[in-house]
Amino acid sequence: MSAVHELRVSHGKPGRPSRPQGGSAATTARGREKSIAVFGLFGCGNLGNDGSLESMLSFLKEKRPEARLFCICKVPEVVREDFGIDTVPIRLPKREGIARLLDRVFLKVPGMAVNFIYALRHIRKAGVMVVPGTGILDDFGDRPTGLPFDVFKWCLAARLMGTRIAFVSIGAGPIGSRLSRWLMTSAARMADYRSYRDTGSREFMEKAGVDTSLDSMYPDLAFKLPVPQSAPAAPSRPLTVGVGVMNYRGWYAFEERGQAVFEGYVAKMATFVTRLLASGYNVRLLTGDEDDAPAVEAVMAALGEADTDRLSSEPVHSLHDVFTQIARTDLVVATRFHNVVAALMAGKPVISLSYAAKNDLLLEKMGLGDFCQHVDSFDVGLLAEQFSRLAESREEHSRMIVCKVGKFRKSLELQDEYLLATVLSGST
Structure with a gap:
């Protein structure tokens, strides 16, 4: 066989x-x-x-x-x-x-x-x-x-x-x-x-x-892409948290309630970012789609009097740009699926605020099933509690993630072999 x-x-x-x-x-x-x-x-x-x-x-x-x-x-x-x-x-x-x-x-x-x-x-x-x-x-x-x-x-x-x-x-x-x-x-x-x-x-x-x-x-195909190496965190510096935001307006963005959904999402994300900054963390806002720029702008505008000296955000034009930015973080909280994927590929513990089960199913495979909420109903207080627990155990989770990502890559290589032997066999 x-x-x-x-x-x-x-x-x-x-x-x-x-x-x-x-x-x-x-x-x-x-x-x-x-x-x-x-x-x-x-x-x-x-x-x-x-x-x-x-x-x-x-x-x-x-x-x-x-x-x-x-x-x-x-x-x-x-x-x-x-x-x-x-x-x-x-x-x-x-x-x-x-x-x-x-x-x-x-x-x-x-x-x-x-x-x-x-x-x-x-x-x-x-x-x-x-x-x-x-x-x-x-x-x-x-x-x-x-x-x-x-x-x-x-x-x-x-x-x-x-x-x-x-x-x-x-x-x-x-x-x-x-x-x-x-x-x-x-x-x-x-x-x-x-x-x-x-x-x-x-x-x-x-x-x-x-x-x-x-x-x-088989795992998502992005797990085969190369990722930049992350620099180890210096013990003396504050942790950097990647917060992935999305121009989220509900499952059907064209519905009338779309703007209200977006405003509610932004308000809660801004509250969470404010808590992180007040606790001394560095925060990097992340995106996964070029259309997410309005969400970044709205979150930054909603921060009000928060100290934003430790807040950063840069535009991205490819998934490799996302990888590069995530490599500069220690933990990630994200909505978009491929923000979650990119964090895992970099060995970063991640919390999911998803609009579909795909994020939760992936995190469950990574031993992070307790760190998920649905984006429509997530609670900022629970999110803060999840973050505290994950930050305390981040090194243990990181080792587990790296091991499982390696298995994902090997699994995808076997799918490649099967494709070459079957549906792609006549393409040479």
């Missing part, structure tokens, strides 16, 4: 075999088999998503150097410049004139049809479409006609064109809209390979009616 198969059996789920490649749709030219498409919400300022893309591209470039890579993404010009690969927009630009009028009259159906034909034309050039990590199968902040339809559209186009589909270490759920849930689960059913980054994602898909018996679990 191979090492790869042993790992997947130990997880209780053997690898999902590729669907039979017969018939005219599966008969592809050798040039097409050398092309790999990578799909996701990349280039739009979400640094965690772009970190997952970087991890996958590094792997593909190393192991499939002859393959032509192209990315189907949200903001193609950014991805093209940052990663040096060909790009294709997830959807065509908004239609104008008579075309826009027809979309309004016929409930957007003409535009959707045009975009589907566009997807067929591009995906037929690829032997495989890889969806690397990210919470691709949830509807956070989106309507059914947004990402849910885009995921379904590209997977259906790939299926019709005989292009293999691999969902790799993805996050799934929650999906509040029934239509969004149907679109996303239908897309997942078309895949030749599926793996999830946590048990919650797999259980969500199973409850949504997807057969997960052959699906596996």
